[in-house]
Amino acid sequence: LRVLKLTLAYDGTRYVGWQRQANGVSIQALIEEALLPLEGRRLPVAGSGRTDAGVHALGQVASLELTHPISPADLVSALNARLPADVRVLAAEVAADGFHARFSALRKTYAYRLYNAPLADPFERNRSWHVPQRLDIEAMRRAVPSIVGTHDFAALVGSGSDTSRTERTVDRAELRLEGTLLGSLRAAGGGEVLVLTLSGGGFLRHMVRNLVGSLVEIGHGKRSPKWLADLLASRDRRQAGPTAPACGLYLVTVEYGRPRLERGEEVR
Amino acid sequence: LRVLKLTLAYDGTRYVGWQRQANGVSIQALIEEALLPLEGRRLPVAGSGRTDAGVHALGQVASLELTHPISPADLVSALNARLPADVRVLAAEVAADGFHARFSALRKTYAYRLYNAPLADPFERNRSWHVPQRLDIEAMRRAVPSIVGTHDFAALVGSGSDTSRTERTVDRAELRLEGTLLGSLRAAGGGEVLVLTLSGGGFLRHMVRNLVGSLVEIGHGKRSPKWLADLLASRDRRQAGPTAPACGLYLVTVEYGRPRLERGEEVR
Numbered sequence: 001l002r003v004l005k006l007t008l009a010y011d012g013t014r015y016v017g018w019q020r021q022a023n024g025v026s027i028q029a030l031i032e033e034a035l036l037p038l039e040g041r042r043l044p045v046a047g048s049g050r051t052d053a054g055v056h057a058l059g060q061v062a063s064l065e066l067t068h069p070i071s072p073a074d075l076v077s078a079l080n081a082r083l084p085a086d087v088r089v090l091a092a093e094v095a096a097d098g099f100h101a102r103f104s105a106l107r108k109t110y111a112y113r114l115y116n117a118p119l120a121d122p123f124e125r126n127r128s129w130h131v132p133q134r135l136d137i138e139a140m141r142r143a144v145p146s147i148v149g150t151h152d153f154a155a156l157v158g159s160g161s162d163t164s165r166t167e168r169t170v171d172r173a174e175l176r177l178e179g180t181l182l183g184s185l186r187a188a189g190g191g192e193v194l195v196l197t198l199s200g201g202g203f204l205r206h207m208v209r210n211l212v213g214s215l216v217e218i219g220h221g222k223r224s225p226k227w228l229a230d231l232l233a234s235r236d237r238r239q240a241g242p243t244a245p246a247c248g249l250y251l252v253t254v255e256y257g258r259p260r261l262e263r264g265e266e267v268r
Numbered sequence: 269l270r271v272l273k274l275t276l277a278y279d280g281t282r283y284v285g286w287q288r289q290a291n292g293v294s295i296q297a298l299i300e301e302a303l304l305p306l307e308g309r310r311l312p313v314a315g316s317g318r319t320d321a322g323v324h325a326l327g328q329v330a331s332l333e334l335t336h337p338i339s340p341a342d343l344v345s346a347l348n349a350r351l352p353a354d355v356r357v358l359a360a361e362v363a364a365d366g367f368h369a370r371f372s373a374l375r376k377t378y379a380y381r382l383y384n385a386p387l388a389d390p391f392e393r394n395r396s397w398h399v400p401q402r403l404d405i406e407a408m409r410r411a412v413p414s415i416v417g418t419h420d421f422a423a424l425v426g427s428g429s430d431t432s433r434t435e436r437t438v439d440r441a442e443l444r445l446e447g448t449l450l451g452s453l454r455a456a457g458g459g460e461v462l463v464l465t466l467s468g469g470g471f472l473r474h475m476v477r478n479l480v481g482s483l484v485e486i487g488h489g490k491r492s493p494k495w496l497a498d499l500l501a502s503r504d505r506r507q508a509g510p511t512a513p514a515c516g517l518y519l520v521t522v523e524y525g526r527p528r529l530e531r532g533e534e535v536r
Contacts, residue, residue: 011390056391058454076387086390111453119344122279122354123324127391127450181449182395185379185463185520186326195453252453 001065004075005095006031006045008060011086013126013247018051018060027051027087031062034082038068038075048101048108048254052206054126054246059090059253063101099256107171107255109199112212113248115180116219117191123182128193129212129248135219137194140175142225143218146232147173147198147211154235156214158206158243166235168207170200175215197252206243213241269333272343273363274299274313276328279354281394281515286319286328295319295355299330302350306336306343316369316376316522320474322394322514327358329522331369367524375439375523377467380480381516383448384487385459391449396461397480397516403487405462408443410493411486414500415441415466415479422503424482426474426511434503436475438468443483465520474511481509 008027016024020032031045048061070078072092079089098104113128115121116137120130147170154166174197183191196215198208214231217223223241231239276295284292288300299313316329338346340360347357366372381396383389384405388398415438422434442465451459464483466476482499485491491509499507 009390011393058391058450080387085388085393088388088390090387113453119348119358120353120356122277122356123326123395125279125353178452182326182518184446185381185465185518197453250450250453 001067003095003097003099004064004066004072005093005099005101006062006064006075006079006089007091008057008062009088009090010057010060011126012051012054012056014086015053017053017055018047018049018057024053027057027060028062030083030087031079034079035064037082038070038078039066046101048105048251049202050205051251052246052249055249055251056127056247057251060251061101061105061254061256063095063099063104101254104256105202105254106257107199107201108203109172109197109252109255110203110208111198111250111252112196112208112244113250114194114196114212114216114244115191116194121180121191124180124193126247127181129245131216131219133220135194135216136221137175137177137219139221139225140194140215140219143215143228144173144175144196146226146229151232152235153204153207153232155231155237155240156207156210157204157237158210159237161205163204166204168200168202168204170198172197172199174198208249209244209246210237210240212244212248215241216244217241269335271363271365271367272332272334272340273361273367273369274330274332274343274347274357275359276325276330277356277358278325278328279394280319280322280324282354283321285321285323286315286317286325292321295325295328296330298351298355299347302347303332305350306338306346307334314369316373316519317470318473319519320514320517323517323519324395324515325519327521328519329369329373329524331363331367331372369522372524373470373522374525375467375469376471377440377465377520377523378471378476379466379518379520380464380476380512381518382462382464382480382484382512383459384462389448389459392461394515395449397513399484399487401488403462403484404489405443405445405487407489407493408462408483408487411483411496412441412443412464414494414497419500420503421472421475421500423499423505423508424475424478425472425505426478427505429473431472434472436468436470436472438466440465440467442466476517477512477514478505478508480512480516483509484512485509 075092115124115128150169343360383392383396418437
């Protein structure tokens with residue numbers, strides 16, 4: 001019995017999210033079904049955390065216990081041959097005994113892409129949140145450092161979260177401007193995309209999306225940059241901005257070391 | 269009666285191409301149907317040239333003659349409100365009398381994106397041609413200058429072309445390496461994309477895709493860089509490489525000045 005670690009990328013547009021659900025196709029179910037012919041029975045596959053419906057991954061991590069002696073390289077090929085083209089296994093490796101994609105995770109990085117331009121771009125569809133009104137990006141940028149550190153993020157937790165512990169540590173937060181997808185092909189610009197990148201030990205349900213929704217309130221001039229620190233201190237979800245849409249969110253990487261989190265603690 | 273010039277971007281994945289066809293939805297039909305409520309009758313819309321099924325556009329140009337006094341800005345809004353999200357009108361402007369998207373076109377730029385990496389990338393799906401075998405990019409780059417100039421491109425013309433005149437002028441050809449779509453979000457690379465950009469007075473059916481297929485033969489080491497000039501000189505389609513898939517091709521821009529092409533001449 002070997003523990004295998006899989007690294008996955010997926011376009012979340014067509015899926016109900018990572019976790020198995022009755023109402024549609026999940027990434028977890030796709031992987032488990034792709035593994036069926038190998039072991040002849042359903043192998044439970046653990047993800048590093050849930051991603052919501054429509055959320056994308058560039059480096060989701062999953063773990064499973066395998067009896068079949070297939071090599072990691074052949075496992076990558078076998079799974080990709082059975083998975084749809086919008087879900088790809090990027091790597092497989094034998095992990096240490098006891099490795100668990102969720103409980104062994106030390107640090108995660110999420111990115112959120114927001115397209116700020118009067119008109120929508122067909123190539124940004126399902127890849128970013130299109131905000132047509134002109135945003136005050138400098139004001140948003142001034143607010144970002146308030147997120148870094150250990151905070152009670154109760155003001156940014158989504159309803160339906162299955163945890164009551166809302167303290168988390170964000171060790172990096174960065175807002176930068178990038179060109180649009182395929183913008184490099186265009187002679188004349190093609191608009192800009194705001195990318196918010198966050199790293200930390202764990203994230204609460206909708207935490208990044210609620211943070212982006214709140215930053216956009218600042219970008220619209222409805223709130224001042226220093227309001228974000230007040231919002232966090234309030235621990236009051238009703239004061240936060242609306243939840244930004246799922247299509248702009250990407251799980252970028254999951255980092256591992258020795259196990260740290262206790263079973264039962266929610267990790268996203 | 270005003271002549272209007274529209275600039276359009278579209279993700280061609282779901283469509284049979286620019287031109288109306290019996291077997292599926294075309295971009296031309298979508299635009300004409302979106303215009304219906306305005307004039308109460310079908311207005312013929314002319315494109316700068318056909319794009320094939322699955323081919324994308326960042327700056328396709330179309331022209332039409334409108335009696336309705338709507339402002340260009342309102343026309344953009346009205347059309348976008350009726351078009352699907354993968355087709356967008358980027359701009360509308362009143363053009364000179366006699367302007368015609370196809371016959372007035374002076375110069376076009378196409379780009380072809382090729383993703384060369386062992387594994388497919390879900391975010392490059394339908395956005396580039398995935399070639400898993402390692403390509404000799406330097407050899408491909410050495411071949412590219414042979415394309416520039418006025419040549420008889422009979423060796424690269426697709427079957428079903430409706431022209432017998434196969435001489436065209438390519439005034440710019442450039443092969444460069446770029447990151448993948450969303451590659452900037454990843455800490456560690458994420459592969460590279462080869463982008464071939466071509467500009468010229470006009471292109472034959474499948475000309476860019478057959479050129480890319482032939483360049484890839486050079487990249488595979490099946491042919492030498494100098495073979496490309498021999499291929500053009502042969503004027504023999506059977507000697508060219510296979511037609512590269514449509515999903516990697518983008519119509520980037522169409523440039524206009526005074527009318528130049530005669531009616532009846534095929535322009536792509």
